Amino acid sequence: RDGMDGGDRARARQHVFLLPEYFKDASKKMKSGLMFVKLVNPCSGEGTIYLFNMCLQQLFEIKVFKEKHHSWFINQSVQSGGLLHFATPIDPLFLLLHYLRKADKEGKFQPLDQVVVDDMFPNCILLLKLPELEKLLQHVTEEKNPEIDKKKYYKYSKEKTIKWLEKKVNQIVAALKTNNVNVSARVQATAFFSGDQASSDKEEDYICYAHGLVSDYIPRELSDDLCKYLKLPEPSASLPNPPSKKVKLSDEPVEAKEDYTKFNRKDWKTEKLDLLTGYFLVAAQRQRRDK
Amino acid sequence: MESSDEAAVEKCRIHLRPGTLRDAPPATLHLLPCEVLVSRPAPVGRFFTPAIRQGPDGLEVSFRGRKLRGEEVVVPPGLVGYVMEEKGEGLVGKGFSEGSSNDNEQEQLELVEPPEALERDFDRFIGATASFSGFTLWGLETIPGPDAKVRGALTWPSLAAAIHAQVPED
Numbered sequence: 001r002d003g004m005d006g007g008d009r010a011r012a013r014q015h016v017f018l019l020p021e022y023f024k025d026a027s028k029k030m031k032s033g034l035m036f037v038k039l040v041n042p043c044s045g046e047g048t049i050y051l052f053n054m055c056l057q058q059l060f061e062i063k064v065f066k067e068k069h070h071s072w073f074i075n076q077s078v079q080s081g082g083l084l085h086f087a088t089p090i091d092p093l094f095l096l097l098h099y100l101r102k103a104d105k106e107g108k109f110q111p112l113d114q115v116v117v118d119d120m121f122p123n124c125i126l127l128l129k130l131p132e133l134e135k136l137l138q139h140v141t142e143e144k145n146p147e148i149d150k151k152k153y154y155k156y157s158k159e160k161t162i163k164w165l166e167k168k169v170n171q172i173v174a175a176l177k178t179n180n181v182n183v184s185a186r187v188q189a190t191a192f193f194s195g196d197q198a199s200s201d202k203e204e205d206y207i208c209y210a211h212g213l214v215s216d217y218i219p220r221e222l223s224d225d226l227c228k229y230l231k232l233p234e235p236s237a238s239l240p241n242p243p244s245k246k247v248k249l250s251d252e253p254v255e256a257k258e259d260y261t262k263f264n265r266k267d268w269k270t271e272k273l274d275l276l277t278g279y280f281l282v283a284a285q286r287q288r289r290d291k
Numbered sequence: 292m293e294s295s296d297e298a299a300v301e302k303c304r305i306h307l308r309p310g311t312l313r314d315a316p317p318a319t320l321h322l323l324p325c326e327v328l329v330s331r332p333a334p335v336g337r338f339f340t341p342a343i344r345q346g347p348d349g350l351e352v353s354f355r356g357r358k359l360r361g362e363e364v365v366v367p368p369g370l371v372g373y374v375m376e377e378k379g380e381g382l383v384g385k386g387f388s389e390g391s392s393n394d395n396e397q398e399q400l401e402l403v404e405p406p407e408a409l410e411r412d413f414d415r416f417i418g419a420t421a422s423f424s425g426f427t428l429w430g431l432e433t434i435p436g437p438d439a440k441v442r443g444a445l446t447w448p449s450l451a452a453a454i455h456a457q458v459p460e461d
Contacts, residue, residue, distance in 0.1 A: 013330060014420070015375045016320070018366060018448070024312050036305040036417070051307070061451075065444040073321040074374055075421065078333040082322055084444060088451035123304065139458070167458035175453030179446060213454055 014074055017085045020060075023053070030055040036062075037123040042098040042217050047121060051087045057131045061090040092127055093136045093164075094217040099124070100141060100156040101219070109144045109153035112137075139164040158225070165214060165226050172210035173203075183209040208232055304414050307375070311418035318374055318421030321361075322441065323354065324431045349434045350427065361429035367445050372423040377415065 023034070033054030041048040051060040063086045070082025096116065103115040112133065118124040130136075137143065137154055140161040144153040176183060183205045207230060215223040321339070343352045350361045366372045428435055435441065 012376045015417075017373045017375055017419075018370045019312070019373055021369050021371050023309075024371065026309070028313065030309050032306060032309065034307040034309055036307065038303070055309075063447060063451075065441065065447075067440050069324060069326045071323045071325060071327040073319075073323065073333070073335045073339060075318050076332055076335050077330070078327045078335075079330045080327050081330075082326075084322075084441070086444070086447055086451075088448050089455050090451075091455040091457070136457075138460070164458060168454065171456060171458060172450075172453050175450060179449055181446070181450070213450070217454070 014072070014077070014079045015085055016072060016074070016079070016083060017087060019087050020089075022056075026053070026055050037126065038121055039095060039123055039127075040098055040118065040121050042094045043215070043219060045098070045219070050090070052123075052126055054129070057129065059090050059092045059095070059127070059130065060087040062087055090217075092130050093139060095124075095127055096133075096137065097140055097156075097161065097218065100137075100154065101222075104156035107155075109142075109155045111151040111153055115154065161222070162226060162229050165218070165222075166229065168214050169207060169210045169226075169230065172213055173206045176206055176209060181209075204232070305377075306414060306416050308416060308418040311420070312371075312373065312422075315373060315419040315422035318423050320372070320374075320423050320426035322364075322426055322428050324359065324429055324435075325354070325357075350429075352429070354429075358432055359429040360432060360434045361427050362434050363425050364428045364441070364445070365425040366423070367448050370448060372426070373419040374421040374423070375417050376420050377417045 035052050035054075036049050037052055038047045039050050040046070049062050051062060052058075053060065065084040065086070067082065072079040072082055099116045099118070103110055113128060116124050116127055134152065140157060141154040142157050142160075143155070146153065211223070211227060211230060211232060214226070218226070319335075319340075321335075339352065339354065343350055345351075346360070348360075350363075352359050352361070428439070428441060430439070
């Protein structure tokens, strides 16, 4: 069967993934509990595929690397597209924040199971199963603990959230320095000097860059507030961009071609993730038809 | 209005079978600098692999008459590479159907009644068919340099860790 009859069906699509090593050990103990689910993207508000590990009680985001003109040879097969999927842990607080901000429009304290409700993405109830939620929520909410029942009541706090985000930014800045990520416009030039390019970057470049990274997980409005709070230069004209295009922010100080931020934005975008979603959708429908 | 099909997919969970992560045999992967439009079996071991040579600066091979240069790229520490396929689509070769032993059968049994199947009808299953700890990265004429985008992508996990680690409390 080599396609001469025109009935050659491409083999099942192969997805190339990088997963945390410890999944393997955890898998010894679990029979199930690893699943891909569609949840809200806290930046765009659109649906995005996440990986939920019930055994480790951890949420992972899926990023897909895709560059034009690539394909895989996998053993004795060819897989077009050359996609490389990464599953990396995501702070669930970003997703919870989406619901807390939404619920805040009602302006009152509410128990969490009334906050995290979503007709579009019913799998959001999985978020309530994550460990140490109460501790996490302290970063972004005010809480009340009335005597009447055992539930805690929460209300979004913008002040606390901004402070929490500032800590995130500081944490990212430290990592950027450790990893020697080029954050300035001098990327091309520094490629010629093997020396200490990191130390030649300005602190503000790092903060801008980190702000850009964290902005991928929060809505535009909050990103702008954080920008002001950090006293960063105004982002380029804040047009009412559609959510998926909002990420112009930290492109501003960086024009170098090989800049990581741009790479990060252009090649990792949500529409790329939808390739996976789209595939799953088609596969699910086909499967049902076949039954 | 959303079709009921789409609504179902929103609820859909795609389960990754943990056992397959444990048993996935090692695979050889090459990332080519060109688009091959169809995904299908290919005699890589007949035409491509035997033609790979160790050149003065890296590996050399040719594909469709073009010269490729490449080198081994290692999966970042703490991660393992997997090739995953969805079950039940006429898998060629080592799919799940041919999987070894009772372990597989046990899992099959278990799948009939997964403990948390809320939307059982629409739940789907995916599993690893192979694993890898590195792959060969190929460039046209030259080895993809240190600023190749794939290399940038491979630094993502360490950056992601910093973005998503819990912050210290006040």
